[in-house]
Amino acid sequence: xxxxxxxxxxxxxxxxxxxxxxxxxxxxxxxxxxxxxxxxxxxxxxxxxxxxxxxxxxxxxxxxxxxxxxxxxxxxxxxxxxxxxxxxxxxxxxxxxxxxxxxxxxxxxxxxxxxxxxxxxxxxxxxxxxxxxxxxxxxxxxxxxxxxxxxxxxxxxxxxxxxxxxxxxxxxxxxxxxxxxxxxxxxxxxxxxxxxxxxxxxxxxxxxxxxx
Numbered sequence: 001x002x003x004x005x006x007x008x009x010x011x012x013x014x015x016x017x018x019x020x021x022x023x024x025x026x027x028x029x030x031x032x033x034x035x036x037x038x039x040x041x042x043x044x045x046x047x048x049x050x051x052x053x054x055x056x057x058x059x060x061x062x063x064x065x066x067x068x069x070x071x072x073x074x075x076x077x078x079x080x081x082x083x084x085x086x087x088x089x090x091x092x093x094x095x096x097x098x099x100x101x102x103x104x105x106x107x108x109x110x111x112x113x114x115x116x117x118x119x120x121x122x123x124x125x126x127x128x129x130x131x132x133x134x135x136x137x138x139x140x141x142x143x144x145x146x147x148x149x150x151x152x153x154x155x156x157x158x159x160x161x162x163x164x165x166x167x168x169x170x171x172x173x174x175x176x177x178x179x180x181x182x183x184x185x186x187x188x189x190x191x192x193x194x195x196x197x198x199x200x201x202x203x204x205x206x207x208x209x210x211x212x
Contacts, residue, residue, distance in 0.1 A: 001122075001123065001124045001182045001183065001184040002124045002182055003124075003179070003180060003181060003182035004105055004106075004124060004125075004126055004154060004179045004180070004182075005153075005154055005155060005180060006151065006152070006153050006154065006155070007078060007079065007105045007106055007126070007151070007152045007154075008149060008150070008151040008152075009076075009077060009078030009079045009105065009106070009149060009150070010074060010075075010076055010077035010078065010079070010147055010148065010149055011074075011077060011079045011080075011081050011138070011142050011148050011149065011150055012068055012069065012074045012077035012079065012080050012081065012104075013068060013074075013081045013139055013142045013143070014068055014080060014081065014082045014083070015083060015139060016082075016083055017083040017084050017085060018083075018084070018085045018088055019082060019083070019085075019086050019087070019088070020087070020088045020089030020090075021087060021088070021089040021090050021091070021092050021094075021095035021113075021116065022089055022090065023043060023045065023046065023089075024042065024043060024087070024095040024098060024099065025038055025041060025042065025044070025092065025094045025095050025097075025098040026041070026044050026045055026052070028052070028053060028054060029041050029044070029052075029054055029094065029098075030092060030094050031054055032054065032094075035097045035100075035101070035123070036097075036101055037101065038094060038097050038098035038101045038102075039098060039101035039102035039103070040058040041058065041098065042069070042098040042099060042101070042102045043067070043069060046064065046067050047063065047064060047067050047069050047070060048061045048062060048063055048064060049061075049062040049063065049064055050062055073146045073147060076103075077103075077104075078103055078104060078105045078106065079104070079105065079106045079107075079108065079149075079150055079152065080099070080104050080106070080107045080108070081108050081109070081135070081138055081139060081142060082107060082108070082109040083109060083110065083135070084109065084110040084111045084132070085111055085112070085113060086107065086109040086111070086112050086113070086116070087112050087113040087115075087116025087117065087120075088113040088116070089113070091115040091116075091119075093119050093122075093123070095116060095119075096116065096119040096120055096122075096123045096125060097123060099125060100123050100124055100125055104125060105124075105125060105126065105152075106125070106126045106127075106128065106150075106152045107120065107125060107126070107127045107128070108128045108130055108135065108138065108159075109127075109128075109129065109130075109135065110129065110130065110131065110132045110135050111129055112127055112129060121175040121178055121179055122178075122184050123184065124179065124182065124184075126152065126154060126171075126179055128152070128159070128169045128171075129169075130167065130169065134167060138150075141161070141162070145162065148162060149162060150162070154171075154176065154179060154180060155180070157169055157170065157171060157176075
């Protein structure tokens with residue numbers, strides 16, 4: 001998992017509440033258990049005018065010009081600005097994989113679905129809940145300023161606005177540590193490799209019949 005510390009990026013505004021995981025990555029793409037390759041199908045049913053299927057070349061598919069990801073002013077954006085209850089619906093981790101594969105590093109919203117929120121930090125995405133008034137103000141700033149950028153500083157737990165103002169945010173200390181160090185569940189386990197090997201060797205001596 002990639003580390004995240006300070007992220008400066010164009011803000012992509014997704015002005016819809018209750019965006020569920022089936023909208024983030026539709027069910028037909030769940031056949032793969034790899035973490036990569038989902039980016040082209042992020043928000044597939046909103047992003048394209050035809051029906052998408054796994055393995056399809058998305059380069060020549062007809063795009064919905066009204067959808068935010070297809071608008072030039074948000075090209076290359078890495079910070080997603082969303083509305084309340086983002087990531088609701090089924091618990092599919094593929095939704096976070098698709099966002100990460102597309103290049104999203106930070107998601108800001110008034111609230112997140114619990115399982116989705118948990119999955120973000122395990123896949124290198126910083127999810128930041130902010131109050132609705134602050135999120136409203138950010139949407140207004142993005143709308144008024146093409147190419148609007150934010151700088152999200154995880155070590156200091158601050159969002160730096162284009163005008164120099166700063167917004168403080170809170171985050172669980174363990175999640176913060178994992179994001180700063182690039183540690184998912186597997187990475188956390190591998191930190192104890194020596195202890196695991198020592199235990200396995202000891203058990204083989206204590207109960208050799210288990211290993212025959």
